[in-house]
Amino acid sequence: MISELNQRSREIFRHIVEAYVQTGEPVGSRTLSRRLTTNLSPATIRNVMADLEELGLLMAPHTSAGRVPTEAGLRLFVNGLLEIGDLTEREREDIEAGCQARGRSLPEVLEEATNLLSGLSSCAGLVLAPKTDRPLKHIEFVNLGPGRALVVLVTEDGLVENRVVEVAVGLPPSALQMASNYLNARVVGRTLSEARAMIQKEMEEQRTQLDSLTRKVVETGLATWSGTRGSQGYLIVRGQARLLEDVTALSDLERIRALFEALETREQMMRMLDATGRAEGVQIFIGAENDLFRHAGCSMIVSPYANTKDQIVGAIGVIGPTRINYARIIPMVDYTAKVIGRLMG
CATH class of the missing domain: 1.10.10.10 (Winged helix-like DNA-binding domain superfamily/Winged helix DNA-binding domain)
Structure with missing residues (x-):
């Protein structure tokens, strides 16, 4: 046109x-x-x-x-x-400094990069972290009330992930504690897939001392993690509050609320970012071009990042109102993705 x-x-x-x-x-x-x-x-x-x-x-x-x-x-x-601008020397230095490993874990670096991108762009920053199976440090079941429990998984590099699972109504707290103790004795230092294979073998060979209720908790916890982890990595979103700084009308506030709801649908967000990894370079989604943001009236600028073998392992970007400064933010997202890519093995 x-x-x-x-x-x-x-x-x-x-x-x-x-x-x-x-x-x-x-x-x-x-x-x-x-x-x-x-x-x-x-x-x-x-x-x-x-x-x-x-x-x-x-x-x-x-x-x-x-x-x-x-x-x-x-x-x-x-x-x-659009005439895409160039980053200032200060902006490049800030991005480089914020993305340095300096003995930090990968999740910490990615979280800092997301916070940094959010601050520089005055938007919400988000990153889809690499799809890897990390060695585990701790796993715990926490009672949430009748029929529900929270599974907390902590990896050796500091990533904490939670899942809510359904358990038998009336399950005694001792069963959750026993399940936690049983798993912690077996998962430390192993990846989830390694731990799962070993535990399944133990159970098949009837070498466990678990009662039927506790065994069911263990199986439910492992099944929940196995079904949701690994295929898409994990999502970090930071700086949502920045979206409220420039609200000028009630209609803007309604759109921001719709955006907040969209950001909470993590599985859909991960699928969308995962699809970004199949394209090259910075991707720009404006308003209803993406079903997830159809009612939020916002834009997403996102770029995949690759490891040293040129394999796409994640994506990073920002979400803001459709009137975001495209000329300034596109090179910002692109440069951050390249810097993060250099950290990947």
């Missing part, structure tokens, strides 16, 4: 999007006439804006005289008119 626009229409459209990204406010003809380098009358500008609206690239919110870009307009801008 960009080829359908003449030079004047492109120029006016570009200025509308850039002004909207800066302020979040509808852009009127008077504002545009001050920004344009060419000497065009407000009437001429209004005619061009009307044409752009007819093409579905602009819309008038409520009764405002100004216009804002539609999601289709933002996509056209990103694909055809």
Whole structure:
């Protein structure tokens, strides 16, 4: 569609999007006439804006005289008119410093990188961590009430993951403690798959001293972890509160609430980020282009990162309102992904 626009229409459209990204406010003809380098009358500008609206690239919110870009307009801008900026030396140094290992575990480095990206972009940062089976340090069952328990898994490099499992109603606390003790005696220093294979063999050979209830707890815990770990890695989201800093209207607040709900659906988020790993370079999702954000009115900029063998092992990026500063954030996400990639074995 960009080829359908003449030079004047492109120029006016570009200025509308850039002004909207800066302020979040509808852009009127008077504002545009001050920004344009060419000497065009407000009437001429209004005619061009009307044409752009007819093409579905602009819309008038409520009764405002100004216009804002539609999601289709933002996509056209990103694909055809966006001039991607470059990071400052300070920004590069901050990203490099934040992603240094310095004796920290991989989860700690990734969490710091996510926090850093959130701070630099004023968006929520997120990272899909590598799909690996880590040696375990501790496992514990915690009673959550009738029929439910929390399984807490701690890896040797400090990652803590939780899962809620269903257990028999009326299960005595001693059964959960016994299951924890039994597993901890066998999982330390082993990966989950190694521990599972050994425990299954023990059970098949009837070499366990567990009663039937405790055995069922152990089997449930292992089955839960085996079915959800390993295929997609794990998700870290940081800086959601930053999305509230620039809320200008109740409608914005409603969209942010919808976004928060989307961020809580971790399994869907992981599937989406996992799919990103099958593409190359920075990926940009705007509004309803992604079902998960259909009602949230937001954009996601994300880039896969690879290990030293050029295998995609995860993805990192940011989520924010559709008017995020694409020109600044795209190179930021891209550079962070490259720095993290250098840390991967």
